[in-house]
């Protein structure tokens with residue numbers, strides 16, 4: 001838990017973006033793993049994703065995925081979603097309303113793949129079968145011929161911040177209309 005409580009909405013919003021930037025760097029930050037919720041035929045879909053980069057100036061969060069995954073088709077059909085994260089250390093939950101853009105080619109993708117392909121994590125994007133394909137019990141994957149790396153850019157439209165605290169919970173919304181305290 002934080003020792004001193006920030007009581008200005010502007011400072012809280014700045015702190016959220018600073019913590020998001022730290023979360024993209026620190027593997028043990030509670031916000032490093034987020035839940036990405038998307039929509040498919042009117043049904044909510046959700047899964048964990050790792051926060052890779054934060055572009056605070058353009059209010060964008062960057063994720064990596066397999067271009068053949070179900071979430072990519074969902075984002076292409078309906079490019080809106082919600083990102084959810086919770087940090088026990090901060091006592092802070094964020095619910096981020098986002099627009100979602102999937103990129104499978106171009107400099108944004110090639111520059112990141114150039115770095116990633118030298119690491120063991122590259123295997124995540126080299127499977128010859130799309131994620132979610134049913135496989136036999138002892139399936140031995142063949143060598144991949146190409147990668148299916150995709151970059152997801154999530155632009156934050158609105159932030160719903162919730163602080164759990166022994167002295168009283170607090171909640172605020174930050175969006176295009178400004179900042180507003182809310183009843184938790």
Ligand SMILES: Cc1cc2nc3c(=O)[nH]c(=O)nc-3n(C[C@H](O)[C@H](O)[C@H](O)COP(=O)(O)O)c2cc1C
Pocket residue numbers: 033045046047048049050051063064065066069070071072131132
């Ligand atoms: C801790 C954790 C982190 C994950 N990070 C990612 C990620 O960064 N990108 C990704 O595509 N899948 C990630 N996954 C796997 C997804 O949660 C999901 O199982 C997979 O992408 C298939 O989702 P879909 O069928 O909705 O596309 C992660 C799973 C866990 C448990």
